[in-house]
Structure formats: C-alpha cells, structure tokens
Amino acid sequence: MPATIGWLPHLQVLKLKRDSFIGSEWETVEMQFCKLKYLQIDGCDLVHWTTESTHFPCLEHLQLEHLILKEIPLSIGEIPTLQSIKLVDCSTSAVASATKIREDQQENYGNDDLQIQ
Template identity: 40%
Template sequence: MEGEILRCSPNLCKLKCFLEEFQDLSFLHRLESLRLTFPIKYVTHLISFPLNLRKLTLVRVFMSREGAKIIGRLPNLVVLKLQNCSFEGNQWNTTEGEFQQLKVLKLSSVRDREWNASCDPFPRLEQLVLENCNLEKIPSNFCDIPTLKMIGVHYCKQSVVESAMQIEEEQRDMGNEELQVIISSYT
C-alpha cells in the first residue's frame, strides 16, 4: 500500500515515513530529503535510494556492509544522520571514494564500538556530531580533513572526547583555527 501511494507522487522533494519494511524509493527522482524510521532495528540487505538525495536520516536500521557502501556512494548526499543504527560486524568501515559531498554527519545512539575510515574519508566534511554513541574513538585520519569546522561530542566515552581533542590539536598545528570542539557530558 505504501509503495502504491508513493508511486503516485513521483515529484516529492521531501519525505518522512515510518516503514514496516524497506522499499525501493529510487523512482522518486526529485527526492532531496528523506527520513526513514523503522519500528525495530531493521536489517537492510539491498538498498536503493534516489541519486538526487541530499539529506538522509535513518532511524533504527541495522546496515549490511553493502548497504553502507550504497549510502556512501550517493553522489549528492550532503547531510547524513544515523539514529539508533548499527553496522554488520559491529563496525563501520568507510573507504576512499565514499561520502564525497558530505558536509554534516550526525551519529546518535550508534551502538557499534569501532569506526574505521580509510585514507581521505569525507573530503568535504564540515560538521561531525556524536551523541550517546558507544564508539571507542573518532578515526585518527579526521585530522586530515581541512574543511572540518565543528566536532560535537555529547554524552560519549572519554576516549571519544580525547580523540576529538587530539584532532583539534592536530588541525590547529596544520593552521585550521576555525575548528571548534563542543563537549557535553553527564557530570
């Protein structure tokens, strides 16, 4: 039923929906902003998104490695928000060539402990926000992102705070005086 309604609305630019199961939305060619919420952590195997997508929010998704790569290859994606999501193998592996246009990345209540980013991750990233995540640290090669302007660490482990401070220090050493690190804790 949901798919039939959406197929009658091919000119949608913004869509927020609660889905019982993932549906192919690639036919929504004008869609620029999408928020998908699932009732429980939904396992994604094959994902297809409109290539015009600029903003994507996923809530309660368990992402396969291939699903994560598909999102990383969306050519126009500028904002990515993952809330209460996790990745296959309990780690998120980002590789070179992914997230080429991404400027804002927000991870909220991500349960995975490990995040690995290969060389040249997120070349245009300006804002990284981590809220209530189980991560051990921010990948060290975030030091090499010259466009980074803000890192927000809210209610995360001390090791994440320390990695954010290390990135700030290394960015300052490279001449990036614009980077702000904002930290909130439970104390």
C-alpha cells in the same frame, strides 16, 4: 550500515539515528561520501570506526551522540573542510580523540578555528 548509502552522488547530510546502524564496526572506503558535509551518528552500537580523510573530503560538521565509540579516527582531523566536532554523552576516549584532533589541527595546519563542543 548498507554499503550503498555512501554511493549516493549528491548526499550532503547523513543522520544515523538509533537502530539505523547495526553492528559495532564501520569501515568506510574511498570514493564514498564524496559530497557529505554533515554526519551525525546518534545512539548506535558503533565502537570501532576505520576511515581515512579522503573518504569524507567535504565534511564540515561531525556530530556524535550517545556512543561508546573507542575513538574518533585521527584521520578525520586531516579533512581540510572540517569546522566542528560535537560530542554529546560519548565515551571519554572519544572526547580525548576529539581534543587530539583539534591539537593536531592547530599544530600541523595552524587551524585554530576547529570547534569542539
């Protein structure tokens, strides 16, 4: 992914569809995606995603479709604004990590509202 897209100061919605993301690894950095509320990754080659909760401080909705992603970074669960994770035709390990994120939200933050679909 072009590194510059994360620096767009008012970016709130990002939909990465087939062929918009080349490569199997994505490592985000701090101060990117500061206002991003909705992230959709659909049909890309992404397998390994490295990120921290501070890289997406306003993320509310994460939608992952048709991915062989090994796991959703557990740090995504530390985002206080996160409301939902939607998975469509993703690896069983990605689904398992979403379930783990929800369990951690319930246990560590008392948040029973995180929706996993």
